[in-house]
Amino acid sequence: MTLDRTAPARPAGPALDAPAAPRRVTPAQWASQSLTMAWRSLVQIKHNPSELLDLSIQPIMFVLLFTFVFGGAIYGSADAYLQFALGGLIAQNALFLTIYTATGLATDLQKGTFDRFRSLPIARSAPLSGRIMGDVVRQLWSLVVLLVVGVVLGFRITTSPVAVLAAFGLLVAFTLAFSWTSVLLGVLARDPEKVQIYGFTVLFPLTFASNAFAPTETMPGWLQAWVAINPVTRMADALRGLLVGGPVAANAVATLLWGVAFAAVFGPLAVWALRTRV
Amino acid sequence: MVSTRTDGHGRDSEISMTTVGPPCHRGGVPPAIEAEGLVKRFGATTALAGASLSAVEGTVLGVLGPNGAGKTTATRVLATLLAPDEGRALVGGYDVVAEPHRVRSLIGLTGQYAGVDEALTGTENLVLIARLLGQSRAASRRRAAELLDQFGLTEAAGRAARTYSGGMRRRLDLAASLVGRPRILFLDEPTTGLDPASRNELWDMVRSLVGDGVTVLLTTQYLDEADQLADDIVVIDRGTVVATGTPDDLKARAGAAVLQMRPAQPEQLAVVERVASELAGATPTVENGSVAVPAPDESLMPAVVRRLDDVGVRLAELTLRRATLDEVFLALTGHRAVEPTDDQTDLRETA
Ligand SMILES: Nc1ncnc2c1ncn2[C@@H]1O[C@H](COP(=O)(O)OP(=O)(O)OP(=O)(O)O)[C@@H](O)[C@H]1O
Ligand SMILES: [Mg+2]
Numbered sequence: 001m002t003l004d005r006t007a008p009a010r011p012a013g014p015a016l017d018a019p020a021a022p023r024r025v026t027p028a029q030w031a032s033q034s035l036t037m038a039w040r041s042l043v044q045i046k047h048n049p050s051e052l053l054d055l056s057i058q059p060i061m062f063v064l065l066f067t068f069v070f071g072g073a074i075y076g077s078a079d080a081y082l083q084f085a086l087g088g089l090i091a092q093n094a095l096f097l098t099i100y101t102a103t104g105l106a107t108d109l110q111k112g113t114f115d116r117f118r119s120l121p122i123a124r125s126a127p128l129s130g131r132i133m134g135d136v137v138r139q140l141w142s143l144v145v146l147l148v149v150g151v152v153l154g155f156r157i158t159t160s161p162v163a164v165l166a167a168f169g170l171l172v173a174f175t176l177a178f179s180w181t182s183v184l185l186g187v188l189a190r191d192p193e194k195v196q197i198y199g200f201t202v203l204f205p206l207t208f209a210s211n212a213f214a215p216t217e218t219m220p221g222w223l224q225a226w227v228a229i230n231p232v233t234r235m236a237d238a239l240r241g242l243l244v245g246g247p248v249a250a251n252a253v254a255t256l257l258w259g260v261a262f263a264a265v266f267g268p269l270a271v272w273a274l275r276t277r278v
Numbered sequence: 279m280v281s282t283r284t285d286g287h288g289r290d291s292e293i294s295m296t297t298v299g300p301p302c303h304r305g306g307v308p309p310a311i312e313a314e315g316l317v318k319r320f321g322a323t324t325a326l327a328g329a330s331l332s333a334v335e336g337t338v339l340g341v342l343g344p345n346g347a348g349k350t351t352a353t354r355v356l357a358t359l360l361a362p363d364e365g366r367a368l369v370g371g372y373d374v375v376a377e378p379h380r381v382r383s384l385i386g387l388t389g390q391y392a393g394v395d396e397a398l399t400g401t402e403n404l405v406l407i408a409r410l411l412g413q414s415r416a417a418s419r420r421r422a423a424e425l426l427d428q429f430g431l432t433e434a435a436g437r438a439a440r441t442y443s444g445g446m447r448r449r450l451d452l453a454a455s456l457v458g459r460p461r462i463l464f465l466d467e468p469t470t471g472l473d474p475a476s477r478n479e480l481w482d483m484v485r486s487l488v489g490d491g492v493t494v495l496l497t498t499q500y501l502d503e504a505d506q507l508a509d510d511i512v513v514i515d516r517g518t519v520v521a522t523g524t525p526d527d528l529k530a531r532a533g534a535a536v537l538q539m540r541p542a543q544p545e546q547l548a549v550v551e552r553v554a555s556e557l558a559g560a561t562p563t564v565e566n567g568s569v570a571v572p573a574p575d576e577s578l579m580p581a582v583v584r585r586l587d588d589v590g591v592r593l594a595e596l597t598l599r600r601a602t603l604d605e606v607f608l609a610l611t612g613h614r615a616v617e618p619t620d621d622q623t624d625l626r627e628t629a
Contacts, residue, residue, distance in 0.1 A: 044397040047399070047440075111395075115357075116393030116454065121379055
């Protein structure tokens, strides 16, 4: 097939009367576009109230279930168990919530919404950064719900407000880094249902084979070896330290190193997947 | 303009559209869309095998082809969503690979699958796009209201798009692609799944946009649609352009009409086929006990009737109708268009 044309390659330039468009977006535009995307991600909650249930009722159920059903058996008393377990519950809940990033992305890819975004003159990363910003808000909401419910049930924060803020910070930092796994999952699965299946297949063992809900010493030796290094364990311990006292530094550093490792491995993979699979 | 097929599909392997001048230089204005030798492979599948096309500013270019022809792939390349493996494309004068951001500031895209966010209301969907394009909150609301009104969605404006019918969703999708007042609009099978009334409305909408000077590239599986809207048509099949021309050129090429005959006695099908072939000078297709043959002029029908009467064949059915896309394909490519896939059929049924 040849196009019957003798005209050689014409230098690229505006053929239409519109003024020449800029080549790329400015950082201010990027921020504004990301915030718009975050707004969109949060408005979705308004129209899908069941998501609020996920964000609130589910953590509450977990706290009630573990404290009153397993607490006595694991720790002798529900009260003492809550003091031990809330840090773990917060860590577990945070990891489960990262699934939102993956399901949201998969839905956008499946429905063609992502194509629409990519056809707009906006920053390529804005759909992603906006979604992640929205998911950070979800994380914080869920964290506040867990803390309030915990306190109502008798959880005592014995450290300072600064330590509590540090706990928020650590949680957000780790989940942001961990979100790259969700981005990769969302892009590869392209289907929110599959995301749920694959996601929880990984997240259940990761969160439950940790000391989030039961002390490491009660487990068989082969499991203890993994539990001791599991990022969920390290983050749960760091959160315990920041909320009720105990060693913080080593656990916080280990958590952040895990975060760096997740970002270093899954960040490039996710970017690659976004470039080639979308 | 010459298109050559090398896959050995019989007599029509070379198609010359000698009556057509190259559409790209009409009036000396550079084309709004211009693609040359686009190749895109997905693993073992070659979705585009060197497709070239061009659209004159302020006109509609219809890209006509069956399922899997490469329409969506071509649209995605031109809309900067997909980098071609070979070839190059200019949209609004900008290279889609080298300057995608500039291309994006000129185009609007309505993809084959509605790109609206189903969790958001109609208004929110449009405000989202307007805000992303840098408009103020107030201006975004105004633009959203204006478009919702234009597309007859004002009443549904506050409802989540999830609750919209297929046709409403498509209209919202089209509205979303117009928020930034694009100069060049890509519509990938915009009427698939629409009822005839909505389809006509959309056609009117496209005509009025073109009246405002917008260039539209529209893909379709329906000759009828291309006929209604397009100034120029590119027929693609298996990733290659098999014909280019105005709707009239293509219809002339395919045989404007088709004569369809069903013998009262099925055993006489072969006789009907032979007679049709002889008198029309073309190969008839036989399907479901009925013979169809291109009828280039009105003399064929009486001739066939007389001859069949002479040989004692009685017809249960005799119709002279417009050529279908399938038959245009047969005429242009020597093979039949691929049957629609199941989910495509579903889409149409849910219309
Ligand atoms: N992302 C992809 N991965 C693998 N194969 C693909 C991909 N996209 C398209 N293809 C293949 O490329 C060919 C052309 O597809 P395309 O979607 O462009 O066709 P189309 O003309 O739009 O068809 P339809 O009318 O069904 O929408 C098909 O064989 C299709 O299976
Ligand atoms: Mg398609």
